[in-house]
Amino acid sequence: MSMNNQGRPSRPEDIEVQSVTTFTGNRALQIEEPLIFETGHMAATGVDLPEPKGTTSRLGGLERKSSMNLPGLAEPEAMRHFVRLSQKNYAIDMGPFPLGSCTMKHNPRLNEKMARLPGFADIHPLQPVSTVQGALELIDTLAGWLKELTAMPAVAMSPKAGAHGELCGMVTIKAALEARGEAETRTRVLAPESAHGTNPATAAQCGFTVDGIPADETGRVDIEAFKAKLGPDVAAIMVTNPNTCGLFERDIREMADAVHEAGGYFYCDGANFNAIVGKVKPGDLGIDAMHINLHKTFSTPHGGGGPGSGPTVLSAALAPFAPIPYVVSDEDGFHLVEKRSQEEGDHHSFGRMTAFHGQMGMFVRALSYMLSHGGDGLRQAAEDAVLNANYVLARLSEEMTPAFEGTCMHEALFNDDFLKDTGVGTLDFAKAMIDEGYHPMTMYFPLVVHGAMLIEPTETESKHELDLFCDALLSLAKEAKAGNADKFKAAPVLAPRRRLDETAAARKPVLRWEPSDDKSMAAE
Numbered sequence: 001m002s003m004n005n006q007g008r009p010s011r012p013e014d015i016e017v018q019s020v021t022t023f024t025g026n027r028a029l030q031i032e033e034p035l036i037f038e039t040g041h042m043a044a045t046g047v048d049l050p051e052p053k054g055t056t057s058r059l060g061g062l063e064r065k066s067s068m069n070l071p072g073l074a075e076p077e078a079m080r081h082f083v084r085l086s087q088k089n090y091a092i093d094m095g096p097f098p099l100g101s102c103t104m105k106h107n108p109r110l111n112e113k114m115a116r117l118p119g120f121a122d123i124h125p126l127q128p129v130s131t132v133q134g135a136l137e138l139i140d141t142l143a144g145w146l147k148e149l150t151a152m153p154a155v156a157m158s159p160k161a162g163a164h165g166e167l168c169g170m171v172t173i174k175a176a177l178e179a180r181g182e183a184e185t186r187t188r189v190l191a192p193e194s195a196h197g198t199n200p201a202t203a204a205q206c207g208f209t210v211d212g213i214p215a216d217e218t219g220r221v222d223i224e225a226f227k228a229k230l231g232p233d234v235a236a237i238m239v240t241n242p243n244t245c246g247l248f249e250r251d252i253r254e255m256a257d258a259v260h261e262a263g264g265y266f267y268c269d270g271a272n273f274n275a276i277v278g279k280v281k282p283g284d285l286g287i288d289a290m291h292i293n294l295h296k297t298f299s300t301p302h303g304g305g306g307p308g309s310g311p312t313v314l315s316a317a318l319a320p321f322a323p324i325p326y327v328v329s330d331e332d333g334f335h336l337v338e339k340r341s342q343e344e345g346d347h348h349s350f351g352r353m354t355a356f357h358g359q360m361g362m363f364v365r366a367l368s369y370m371l372s373h374g375g376d377g378l379r380q381a382a383e384d385a386v387l388n389a390n391y392v393l394a395r396l397s398e399e400m401t402p403a404f405e406g407t408c409m410h411e412a413l414f415n416d417d418f419l420k421d422t423g424v425g426t427l428d429f430a431k432a433m434i435d436e437g438y439h440p441m442t443m444y445f446p447l448v449v450h451g452a453m454l455i456e457p458t459e460t461e462s463k464h465e466l467d468l469f470c471d472a473l474l475s476l477a478k479e480a481k482a483g484n485a486d487k488f489k490a491a492p493v494l495a496p497r498r499r500l501d502e503t504a505a506a507r508k509p510v511l512r513w514e515p516s517d518d519k520s521m522a523a524e
Helices: 075-086 109-115 133-150 162-179 198-205 223-229 252-261 360-396 426-435 463-481 485-490 502-507 517-523
Strands: 154-156 188-192 209-213 234-240 265-270 289-292 312-314 326-330 333-337 412-415 453-455
Touching: 109 360, 133 154, 133 289, 133 312, 133 326, 133 333, 133 360, 154 162, 162 198, 162 234, 162 265, 162 289, 162 312, 188 198, 188 223, 198 209, 198 234, 198 265, 209 223, 223 252, 234 252, 252 265, 360 412, 360 453, 360 463, 426 453, 426 463, 426 485, 463 485
Parallel strands: 188 209, 188 234, 234 265, 265 289
Antiparallel strands: 154 312, 289 312, 326 333, 412 453
């Protein structure tokens, strides 16, 4: 028996997709979904509750006088609405997420399962310490792993995000300067142009003056320009390593020695630590403080909505000034030091970063990730991330233009030179990627590269996925060079919505839904 090869066309390219129209506006499984306000009925509700009896209002006359105008839907209608919306979102479980500097990688479901265990998922920050011994032990164990991986003697676990960890590190530096009696004289912080934008912002928030350092032709810190800026008023330098261009700062040890000799401290932005875990220990590089994004390097769906975690490792010079609370243990178990009066010895904490101690869900996920990988597995993850990025760099270099010569670390950076005189810009190229089924890469960042396109494949993508991704981008690059600019200017044409007027949306945002006049009249 042979298959019938004369049936109806089944592949998208066999028919003109744009010519197909439907009565509903739906396109097969791509369901047209209006706003929930447009489908719900203001006078209806999916749940009926009786008016409370025998109660007295405690709102002091501030009770609502009018309806909230929330749409009322039956349970199936509400469920379908949000499921349909979710199907219009790109997700890491659908395909590669090439956003550079964001580490959008698949995270093992094992870690999610562990974070949902009773005792972790339902823990409360005001529970008696005797009832959270397991949680404190987990925090202490995770802290041990972080100190081992970084070769640093201390770590503050309470910062709740990367920028929060930066603030922790810089406030610790400021406390150390105050203890030395130099807080009034050391007021300048050096920040390379290849650093993350939060670095100078954090320094400024701490009251420091920010002094920029240019990059050299290789995309790294200009070491001579850096040394020329050193002086008795320098409090610290803030370096992102690997930097925002996806490059390792080869002179980092020389920079550390120089800033220490000048009396300053070395802060390293560890957001890209996932590229060097198990390969390089920051403490061996002369770093005094470095935050670690647990939600990037050690698992948690990045951008998933909710708190992150940014523990900050500290050198011996800064460890005495670490924030409270912190975990200690003795023969009676684990305890949280939460007051300065509880401290012993030479500990001079600058105070408290946050009301409670970090974010338990992040801690559980991170330790699960570490224990399941082991030291060798973490090292391999870093090696695979760098290998994948360099594979993408090599393949795309056939048609696209790398921003800098040589190999990269965990992300590949391209400029828009290959689009010169094509009439196609970085934004147009990125919009065309949507029609190919890919979320665009990071665009126009870092600012030091014109028309930048920053791609981070991460270690979790297979060669097959990377090849398909690269083939799609190479095809787009060839089309742009062939003069097919109209296609790019129109893109995306296959997405649920066409290209938005982003300038108008930013300048004239519509923040509240109002019914149109005709619908208002019909309702009346």
